[in-house]
Amino acid sequence: MIVRMSKVEIAGPKQLLQDVLALVRSLDLFQIEPSTVGFIEKGQEEDLRSYSLDEKTLFERLFLEDLRDKIQKLFSYLPCLPVRMSYLDPQPIIGTIAYTLEKHIASCRELSEQKQNYERELSELKRYSGFLDTLESLFRDSGTEPNLDVIGLTIKDLSSVEQVRTLLSRLTGGKFKLFTVPAGDGTLGGLITVEKTISEKVSRALSSEHIPEMSLPESFDLLSLPGKIEYLEKRTAEIIDGIGGIDQNIERTCKRWKPIYISVLAWIEERLSLLTASVSAFQTKMCFFINGWMPTSDIERLKDHLNASYPHQVVVEEKEMHEEDLERVPVMLKNPPYFRPFELFTRVLRLPTYTSLDPTPFIGIFFPVFFGMILGDAGYGIILLILSIILKKQFSKKAMIRDASQILFISSIYSILFGTLYGEFFGDLPHRFFRIEPICVERRTAVIPMLYFTLTVGVVHILLGLVLGVITAVKKKTKKEAFYKVISILIIACLITVLATFFDIFPEIVARPVILAILFLMPFLLFTGGLLAPLELLKSIGNIISYVRIMAIGLTSVLLAFMANNIAGLMGNVVIGIVIAVMLHLLNIVLGVFSPTIHSLRLHYVEFFSKFYEQGGRQFDPLRKGDAGKPY
Amino acid sequence: MITEKALIALCAALAIGLTALATAWAQSKIGAAGAGSLAEKPELTATIVILVAIPETMVILGFVIAAMILFGGK
Numbered sequence: 001m002i003v004r005m006s007k008v009e010i011a012g013p014k015q016l017l018q019d020v021l022a023l024v025r026s027l028d029l030f031q032i033e034p035s036t037v038g039f040i041e042k043g044q045e046e047d048l049r050s051y052s053l054d055e056k057t058l059f060e061r062l063f064l065e066d067l068r069d070k071i072q073k074l075f076s077y078l079p080c081l082p083v084r085m086s087y088l089d090p091q092p093i094i095g096t097i098a099y100t101l102e103k104h105i106a107s108c109r110e111l112s113e114q115k116q117n118y119e120r121e122l123s124e125l126k127r128y129s130g131f132l133d134t135l136e137s138l139f140r141d142s143g144t145e146p147n148l149d150v151i152g153l154t155i156k157d158l159s160s161v162e163q164v165r166t167l168l169s170r171l172t173g174g175k176f177k178l179f180t181v182p183a184g185d186g187t188l189g190g191l192i193t194v195e196k197t198i199s200e201k202v203s204r205a206l207s208s209e210h211i212p213e214m215s216l217p218e219s220f221d222l223l224s225l226p227g228k229i230e231y232l233e234k235r236t237a238e239i240i241d242g243i244g245g246i247d248q249n250i251e252r253t254c255k256r257w258k259p260i261y262i263s264v265l266a267w268i269e270e271r272l273s274l275l276t277a278s279v280s281a282f283q284t285k286m287c288f289f290i291n292g293w294m295p296t297s298d299i300e301r302l303k304d305h306l307n308a309s310y311p312h313q314v315v316v317e318e319k320e321m322h323e324e325d326l327e328r329v330p331v332m333l334k335n336p337p338y339f340r341p342f343e344l345f346t347r348v349l350r351l352p353t354y355t356s357l358d359p360t361p362f363i364g365i366f367f368p369v370f371f372g373m374i375l376g377d378a379g380y381g382i383i384l385l386i387l388s389i390i391l392k393k394q395f396s397k398k399a400m401i402r403d404a405s406q407i408l409f410i411s412s413i414y415s416i417l418f419g420t421l422y423g424e425f426f427g428d429l430p431h432r433f434f435r436i437e438p439i440c441v442e443r444r445t446a447v448i449p450m451l452y453f454t455l456t457v458g459v460v461h462i463l464l465g466l467v468l469g470v471i472t473a474v475k476k477k478t479k480k481e482a483f484y485k486v487i488s489i490l491i492i493a494c495l496i497t498v499l500a501t502f503f504d505i506f507p508e509i510v511a512r513p514v515i516l517a518i519l520f521l522m523p524f525l526l527f528t529g530g531l532l533a534p535l536e537l538l539k540s541i542g543n544i545i546s547y548v549r550i551m552a553i554g555l556t557s558v559l560l561a562f563m564a565n566n567i568a569g570l571m572g573n574v575v576i577g578i579v580i581a582v583m584l585h586l587l588n589i590v591l592g593v594f595s596p597t598i599h600s601l602r603l604h605y606v607e608f609f610s611k612f613y614e615q616g617g618r619q620f621d622p623l624r625k626g627d628a629g630k631p632y
Numbered sequence: 633m634i635t636e637k638a639l640i641a642l643c644a645a646l647a648i649g650l651t652a653l654a655t656a657w658a659q660s661k662i663g664a665a666g667a668g669s670l671a672e673k674p675e676l677t678a679t680i681v682i683l684v685a686i687p688e689t690m691v692i693l694g695f696v697i698a699a700m701i702l703f704g705g706k
Contacts (some may be wrong), residue, residue, distance in 0.1 A: 050650055232645065262673050348677070348678040349678050447699050447702075447703055448699065448703045451696065542689060542693075545689070545693060545696060546689050546692055546694065548690075549688070549692050550698050552692060552695050577689060598681075598685070601681075602681075602685040602688070603680070603682075605678070605682050605685075606682055606686060
């Protein structure tokens, strides 16, 4: 349901503003309204002006914002490690923190740059290492070929290897060998052996094709091949040690200082949020005024707290709510624990307006019923029940999954209930093995009775939607719309009565007066709903017929389960039969989760909500701890 | 008698088949446009799901007619 809100003004001596804001924030029940519209009466606007921070507070704000940015910069250098909690009070040490922060940023920046240099060098060395290893094995194998020359090159990716190979084939007439070694950065190190006589020609061709030759650093020039390899290994080990040392150093800084900086950052954000919020207040020469919205039921609590802290100094006044205010009142949904998970479905759409109705309780009642009616299999229901319990335990901390599993839990109970009524347990197994007849109806064969049943459900749901539409219109004080909805309800009821006479549910004699009643109501419908009203009426009839999907989707589910059992029975082998049946039933369960969910939701969103739901409400967003950076 | 049954079956098949094709065509158009919209505005997910689901009413109506033809409405 939508919580009743009040328009409230808090006033007091100007010097108490920051303290009052801190108190209001700790209560988590007041949304500040920065706009004056609807709060400040005409004629008083000139006496009031926006609250502006004094020089000292402004300096404090700039200092804290700078400190916050610096802490965030330091965090970008530090790894994400689980750290202890700091219990130091940040306020007295804020000056010291500003000093140490500079030092830590400088040292962490230096370490980070050093690590980047090491990593760059390591990547280069890996490339040379692959190159030299291949070179060594080549010279070991071809020691008897003194006429060979070796060319090293960098190939950008695997697809370019073929291009190089084609080029070499053309230049050397196939007298070459190409070895490739993957380098660390995604490129390939290539090694070509060709006869000395054509090596220069190959080098030139490679250069003209923009394939860079690999050249070793100058420091390698004086070393022999084994010396080069040994030097590489030694340097690589040194770099790995160096990186390890830097990581340890940064980790040590992180474990020692990050907890302190985290608590300082939290304190800074709290303080900044207070300073930012104070800009939304108004002031006269002596007093401050804070305008905003809060739940009506919490006004007394706020008054008590303010009275206790500032007796006879701060006043809370509930202002009269005007009709034009209704569009700006923020919306807060509050539902009993059973319905709360279903807010997940309400929040898929935009929030309802303050004058509309919260559809959550209706989704909470009808969604599981529709789900159960569609799936309608006790066996599937039990599996989904177990699955929902596992999900709830596994993801107890993730609100969205917890809510979804709670919805699945309730829906699976309804599936078991309807499965029992339909006599379905993994399809027609009760009938197949034990000759148990359904308690209520066998969906597979009773197509027409199920069709009538689902149409009846549709009539009830749509008429309920229209009744809720009447209530919404009355709340909005739009009498014409309320009358239109009432007339629509009456005409739909009359049409259903006429249809019922066709199917011998009511005697035929009833039809004539009911048709006359429809004709009598039609002008009123046109008057209240406009020329498109009959079209809307037809749409409502279409909406009712749409509920047949409950039966149609259910029928496909039961037929799939029936076929799974039939196919399994035809296998001739018990084991294979069971495997086939399990696989087909699993498929049906997967479909049985998605299909009923989507169609039940559609029936709510398209058919039911269109009768009363008005989107566009503003979320109630009270001043609370951790609101730093919130734009006012 | 057999011809009559065949005609009834054909009519029922046409009632559901044609409406299924119509729904599929409409959903393909809405689905493609919806996917494009979602790439730019993911917050429209609910609206797109509703829009995609709207043409399903056609096949449901077709199904009702087919059921009436096969099993007799009255």
